[in-house]
Amino acid sequence: MSGAAFGGENAESYYDEGLTAAMKGDLSLAAQYFEKAIRLDSKMATAYHQLGRCYARLGKLKMAIALLGQVVDKRPDLCAARIELGHALNGIAQFDGAKRQFHAALETEPGNTKAFLGLAETEALQGRWDDALRFAQSAQLTGGNTYPVLYMLGETARHAGQAELSVKSLQKSDKLLEKYLESNPDKPEGHYLRGKVAAAMGAFPTALQHFREAERRTDAARAYLAYGESFTLADVLARQVECLEAMGRTSSIGEVIDRIASLNPEHPAVKAASGG
Secondary structure, eight states: OOSOOTTOSSHHHHHHHHHHHHHTTOHHHHHHHHHHHHHHOTTOHHHHHHHHHHHHHTTOHHHHHHHHHHHHHHOTTOHHHHHHHHHHHHHTTOHHHHHHHHHHHHHHSTTOHHHHHHHHHHHHHTTOHHHHHHHHHHHHHHHOSOHHHHHHHHHHHHHTTOHHHHHHHHHHHHHHHHHHHHHOTTSHHHHHHHHHHHHHTTOHHHHHHHHHHHHHTOOTTOOEEETTEEEOHHHHHHHHHHHHHHTTOGGGHHHHHHHHHHHOTTOHHHHHHTTO
């Protein structure tokens, strides 16, 4: 970060610069701006919130949890912060804490679709697929057939032994992404998410093709956000590794892991490859 914020040396200007950087996917720069805003105004809850979001997307989950926890303490009615805190807690396997945040969000907003999806995620991460499916169905009732709902419904139904529901849901989600790509053919987000859907359906050659299309459109210096899911080039490559493993094409995996390590040595795919 160089020089003062465009609007002057005040917390609001640095906050605005942080939002702009985050929208462009430059999360490290965004975090610096939000940190500066907090130094200038230690009571600026929105800056703590956005900084916590940046840390979560950067994979710095413990830092994100500390910040989002402060926001929730000061603003217990702020459902967005609770839900982001819940996801961060899921990321370090603190499932009871995550569930408390999602349920608290539902107490404030009984029809909050993102909270139901968070509970579905929490149960899925523990292998409780029937419960996960139940929460995914609740999300569908409140939020309709959006991509995040249909994908979660497809994933949880597959593991819960409801193959027909899974296939129908994933096919619907893919149709939505197909339309998204018609309007955004040169952006990586649609290709990345279609790859996830194809992988969930077991179509790994198709998934690999989508992830390679995403790779060609992904800037190594950026983080991307679509339908609430953040990803980087390292994540795109890690998805390719999963496809190659599923297809038994293990000879080319080492090269991809090396590329991931050069981008992010702390990436879970690198740690998994090294047995960490």
